[in-house]
Amino acid sequence: MSVALITGASTGIGNALAKELARRGWAVGLVARRGELLSTLAAEIEAAGGKAAWAVADVTDAGAIRDAAQHIAARLGPIDLMVANAGTGLPTRTTAVPIDAWIQILRLNVDGAIYSVGAVLPEMVARKSGHLAVVSSVAGYRGLPMSAAYSASKAAVTTFFESLRVDLRRHGIAVTAIHPGFITTPLTAKNKFPMPFLISAERAAVLIADGLERRRSDITFPWQMRIVMRWVRYLPNALYDAILSRTRVL
Numbered sequence: 001m002s003v004a005l006i007t008g009a010s011t012g013i014g015n016a017l018a019k020e021l022a023r024r025g026w027a028v029g030l031v032a033r034r035g036e037l038l039s040t041l042a043a044e045i046e047a048a049g050g051k052a053a054w055a056v057a058d059v060t061d062a063g064a065i066r067d068a069a070q071h072i073a074a075r076l077g078p079i080d081l082m083v084a085n086a087g088t089g090l091p092t093r094t095t096a097v098p099i100d101a102w103i104q105i106l107r108l109n110v111d112g113a114i115y116s117v118g119a120v121l122p123e124m125v126a127r128k129s130g131h132l133a134v135v136s137s138v139a140g141y142r143g144l145p146m147s148a149a150y151s152a153s154k155a156a157v158t159t160f161f162e163s164l165r166v167d168l169r170r171h172g173i174a175v176t177a178i179h180p181g182f183i184t185t186p187l188t189a190k191n192k193f194p195m196p197f198l199i200s201a202e203r204a205a206v207l208i209a210d211g212l213e214r215r216r217s218d219i220t221f222p223w224q225m226r227i228v229m230r231w232v233r234y235l236p237n238a239l240y241d242a243i244l245s246r247t248r249v250l
């Protein structure tokens, strides 16, 4: 039985992905800060015939996520797949210069993903096998309005994981960057603006699991958002600024 460790498994995409991978026969290691939610999820997975273990950790604490990975490996076996999914984002008003919010988003989304890699990669290198994945976002393709830290954090992890992919190829370790569009989760429940091509966390989990099982380097969905964002990526700055500066998300 292959073992997957998923950070941010207590709610949203991580929670749905844990259930989907368990349904497909993976043993799943669940990590987040809210233990009661992880315990409920683990019980649900086991009741459905799956295998799960959980550990509380704040991914911005290198020691805590390392201990959590060790705890899960001791219960389920060596970790074959690590999905760095824990993350956050909220619209930020640039004119308010919200330094603390910017730094907090970058610390969780970037440092958290890097510490999660640090918790599992030495063992994968030693075994010459494994798979690292990060839940980035299409928001990382360009700097979106009122999303300076969020877009920057997602661009950072996409690029970070791409370098890892090149470096780890010869070591038998696959690397995947996942770029969802809008997904219905507690994170987006706060959004007061229209979210085009919104899909459920359960549908997102199926698409992510399909891509991970094929060890694809990039998983971008839904397809409508993939097409739009590829086009937006190459818009000239003057046109991009003229269109996007009219967007209000706060």
Ligand SMILES: NC(=O)c1ccc[n+]([C@@H]2O[C@H](COP(=O)([O-])OP(=O)(O)OC[C@H]3O[C@@H](n4cnc5c(N)ncnc54)[C@H](OP(=O)(O)O)[C@@H]3O)[C@@H](O)[C@H]2O)c1
Residues within 6 Å of the ligand: 007, 008, 009, 010, 011, 012, 013, 014, 031, 032, 033, 034, 035, 037, 057, 058, 059, 060, 085, 086, 087, 088, 089, 108, 135, 136, 137, 138, 179, 180, 181, 182, 183, 184, 185, 186, 187, 188
């Ligand atoms: N929803 C979307 O439309 C969308 C689109 C693109 C990308 N994403 C990305 O998908 C990922 C999951 O987001 P979501 O939408 O599923 O949101 P969510 O429901 O709010 O889930 C976030 C998860 O991260 C965990 N988490 C937050 N801070 C943490 C910390 N310091 N240490 C450990 N775990 C922490 C939360 O659990 P605890 O609070 O229990 O720790 C929760 O399980 C994020 O990286 C997000 O940027 C989401």
